[in-house]
Amino acid sequence: MKRSVLLIAAMLVIAAAAGFAWLGGAERLGIVKPGPRASAAAPSQAAAGPVPVPVEITSVRVEPVSDEVEALGTLMADESVAIAPEIAGRLMKLGFREGDRVKAGQMLVELDTAILTQELKQAQVDRGLARDTFERANSLVQRGAGTRVALEQAEAQLAAAEVRVALAQARLEKATIAAPIDGIVGLRSVSVGTYLTPGQTVVTLTKLDPIKVDFRVPELLLQDVAVGQKIRVRVDAFPDRVFEGAVYAIDPVVDVNGRAIRLRARIPNPDLLLKPGLFARVSIVTDIRESAVVVPESAVVPDGSAKAVYVVEGDKARLVRVRLGKRLPGRAEIAEGLKPGQRIVTTGQMRLRDGSPIEAVQPQAKAGETVTQ
Structure with missing residues (x-):
């Protein structure tokens, strides 16, 4: 073996x-x-040095950036008045058509005045008689033929007659209702000939320019809201439009049920597009930074638990840590770390290290876009 x-x-x-x-x-x-x-005799690759990394480069820009608080609200009329009579009577005339714009002082409703006119005439006759009685009593007292008691009674009767005349005049004037404000009349709920009772609504008069918006924000934002702050409003009826206004009042009492603060703002509405009752999405501008440093969102890369940007220095890229501010669509505000005008890398960071050599390449535009450096 x-x-x-x-x-x-x-x-x-x-x-x-x-x-x-x-x-x-x-x-x-x-x-x-x-x-x-x-x-x-052949040179080694190490002796030739590292190959530059192709990257896309842009400059740090400065633009206004605002901090905003989002809220939901409801549009309200600036003023809304229910046109209703203060006295009973039959509706004789309407001085408007539904949906009309009317001016303050324009006649809107007229009641039957036949009885009221006669009541005023009766009161005027009674006042004339009371005045004659007073003058006779006064004359007798001056001649020593009358008493002071009779004169005082005649004077009281004259005063009462004056009151009855004023009351009849006021009732007659109440038979005609004029527009208290400029506005638009809505849809009437009665017809000519209807017997109206005091307080019965004939039509609603609404002022739409400007228009108000009521909204609420959490109580934690109390220190961030103030009278005079600008707001932006969007409504579903006009999804492509933004309406601007300003806060003019803050409720001094916090709602204990929702722990929210109620605010009210006015929005110019010259074309009367906005209507009361519309659901509104409100953005409150709490702060505006006119010279904020902004970079493309693609330029920001993670650096451990922090964020960083590659800054171009000569033909190399240097990693600089930054502190982010507000996030914007496709952009990011840089609160600390960069200065306006610095050149930064926006594409190709995955192959970079701090100090890597770089080579700038022309960005490739997408369909329908124009490349800007």
């Missing part, structure tokens, strides 16, 4: 020697091409 193992080992050694000899001869005869050998 031992001799067999030795014999096999000797045969393997002889076969290996024969193989090496054959490869050497084949290489000399050209049957097998020689493998690559290092040349002392």
Whole structure:
């Protein structure tokens, strides 16, 4: 057994020697091409230096950035008045058409005045009689033929007659209702000939320019809201438009149920597009930074738990940590770390390290876009 193992080992050694000899001869005869050998004259890749990384570059920009608080609200009329009579009477005339714009002082409703006119005439006659009685009593007292008591009674009767005349005059004037404000009349709920009772609404008069918006914000934002702050309003009826206004009142009492603050703002509405009752999405501008530093969102990269931007210095990229401000659509505000005008890398950061050499390339525009540097 031992001799067999030795014999096999000797045969393997002889076969290996024969193989090496054959490869050497084949290489000399050209049957097998020689493998690559290092040349002392060829420069190494390390001696040539690292290859620059192609990147896209842009400049840090300055633009206004505002902080906003979002809220939901409801549009309300600036003023809304229910036109209703103060006295009972039959409706004789309407001085408007539904949906009309009317001016303050324009006649809107007129009641039947036949009885009221006669009541005023009766009161005027009674006043004339009371005045004559007073003058006679006064004359008698001056001549010493009358008493002071009779004169005082006549004077009281005259005063009462004057009051009845004024009351009848007021009732007659109440039979005509004029518009108290400029506005638009709505849809009337009665017709000519209807007998109206005191307080029965005939129509509603609404002032729409400006229009108000009521909204609420959480009590935690109490220190961020103030009278005079600008707001932006969007409504579903006009999704592509933004309406601007300003806060003019803040409720001094916090709602204990929702722990919210109620605010009210006015919005110019010259074309009367906005209507009371519309649902509104409100943005309150709490702060405006006119010279905020802004970069494309793609320029910001993670650096551990922080954020960073590659700043171009000569032909190299230097990693600079930054503190972010407000996030904007496709952009980010840089609160600390960058200055306006600095050149930064926006594409290609995945292959970069701090100090990596770079080569600027032209950004590729998407369909329908124009490339700007």
